[in-house]
Amino acid sequence: MNPIHKFTRKSLLSLANTSRKTRIVGAGALALALCAFGAVATAPITQDDSNVxxxxxSEHLALPNLADQISALQQDEQQxxxxxxxxxxDSIGTMLGRLGVNDAQAQNFIRSDKLARRLLSLKNGKRLQAETDENxxxxxxxxxxxxxNSEPTTLTIVRHGDSFKASEAPAKxxxxxxxxxxxxxxxxxxxxTDANVDGGSIxxxxxxxxxKMFSTNIDFRGDLKRxxxxxxxxxxxxxxGELVKTGRILAGEFINRxxxxxxxxxxxxxTRQGGYYSLDGKSLKxxxxxxxxxxxRVSSGFANRVHPISGEWKAHKGIDFAAPTGTPIRxxxxxxxxxxxxxNGYGNMVVLKHWSNYSTAYAHMSRINGLRKGAKVTQGQVIGFVGSTGWSTGAHLHYEFRVADVARDPSTLKDLMAAPLSKGELARFRMAAAEMNHRFSLLTPGGNAMAAR
Incomplete structure (x- = not known):
């Protein structure tokens, strides 16, 4: 009978290096067996030659002490x-009772703290979550x-030692x-839109x-038809699980006649600039x-007139809008x-540079709304307020539209479209448009919509 030898791991490695005719197979199986059984495990070493x-x-491995592990877990604080x-x-007491809270100090804090007491304003069905210890x-x-009238917030009450602290933050x-x-x-x-076709009204x-999006192309009072x-x-x-608010329309398609x-x-x-565009990248704004x-009312249009102060007949290079002092200017x-x-004669004045060679001027303001040269503004942003500063005989806004610094009648440019997208912007837009076009294709005719959550 062949002798059986006991080796340590170190001696096993030595054996592998000295016997070129011997190879170890099933090493993974050996390791798995040793770990799984933790007792004496044996693995045969096969031979390349029948004479080898x-x-x-064999090696003895100690099992972990399960009793020690269980004891350690029992010593940890349970939450x-x-x-x-x-x-x-519901009262504070009944709510906390159902939450497994048996803590008079917590009840007293909620009743006495101004912020924590807002829990009393919760309506039926609203959710509360409490974390307690084993006691x-x-x-x-x-x-x-x-x-x-405001965005939802999360009220949090946290224990700090022997006291509590309440805080409020925007809800996620x-x-x-x-x-x-x-x-x-x-x-x-x-x-x-009220029809309950796909599980809910719009x-x-x-x-x-x-x-608003399609009113420039569709008269919704008379153009719609079955x-x-x-x-x-x-x-x-x-x-x-409750709808809080609707957000932005990401895409829309209307087939009319x-x-x-x-x-x-x-x-x-x-650029962080946003707006609505047609699928070919043209701005709809x-x-x-x-x-x-x-x-x-318009108190003076873009035309020749007698200047109200000098009395001279001269060109009026803008449009005067009569409005009460303090009216917001956008x-x-x-x-x-x-x-x-x-x-000078314009009084408090703001001049904005737009894309290409367009600019606009706003004069006779009562005050300017905190603007400085170089600041970015968006369409519709309040830039100042109507007044009567400079050479003015009454509260109004003098508004000028300029092309290459030459005043033009804005009524002749009313159909001017917004700045086109740059090459980089257009490339990024096309990716967004392709996704929305794919969503349109998923919406089957006849109002059988699909919802992506």
Missing amino acids: QVVSV FIHEERVRSG GELLSLRATLTDK LERRVEMRSREITNSSLYAA PDSVVGEII GDRFNVVYETFWLD GASYQAVWFEDPV KAFLKSPLEFT AAGDGTVDFAGVS
Whole structure:
């Protein structure tokens, strides 16, 4: 009988190096067996030659002490998470009781602390989550507070030693992308959006944005007819399974009397500028507002006139909008502040540089809204307020539209489109547009929409 030798791991390695005719097979199996059984394990060493002596190796491995591990786990502090919903007639005591909280100090803190006491305003069905130790002492408590007039917040109460601290922070909402399709069956857009075709109606706020997006091409009071249809992709924000608010429309498509109109929201990740574009990358936004403020009347147009102060007959190179002092003045288009300050007869004045060689000027302001040269402004942003500074006989806004620094009548340029996308922006837009076009293709005719969550 062949002898059996016991080797240590070190001697085994030595054996492998000295015997070139011997090879070890099943090494993985050997290791697995040793780890699995923790006792005497043997593995044969096969031979390349029938005359080579077969050697078996055995090694004793100690099993882990399970009793020590269990004891260590039992010494750790145990923590428990409980979740409940507010019920009708709940008090602080009953809510905490159902949450497994047996902590008079926590109850007293919630009743006495101004912020923590807001838990009492939670409506039925709202969720609370508590963390306790094994004795029922409160470690932390969380609840979401919602208000129609503000964004939802998360109220957190945390134990710090023998005291508690309450804090409030914006709630983390779940963003979803909804896809809906509808067909006009009775010439009413709102009736179509109320139809429970795919599990829910389309919010009125989304319908209103659809009208704004396509109103330059479609008269929604008279152009709609049966058989028209539209697709819309929009954001919704949820909290604890409940809809909190709708977000932006990401894309829309409207087929009216056989003609198709599309709009895709694109915000360039580099410039952070956003707007709606057609699928070929053309902006759907007009370059400039028709008026930089809500005015009561035009007191002087772009024409020759008798100057109200000098009495001379001369060209009036802008449009005067009569409005009460303090009326907000808005930037007619996206641009950069080229001048903000006092300019002789213009009084308090702001000049904005826009894309290409366009610029706009706003004069006689009562005050400028904190602008400095070089600052970026967006269309519709309040840049100042109506006044009567400089050579002025009454509160009004003097508005000039300039091309290459030459004043032009803005009414002749009313159809001017916004700045086109640059090559880099256009490349990024095409990727976004391709995704939205794919979503349109998923919305089947007849209003059988699919939802992507």
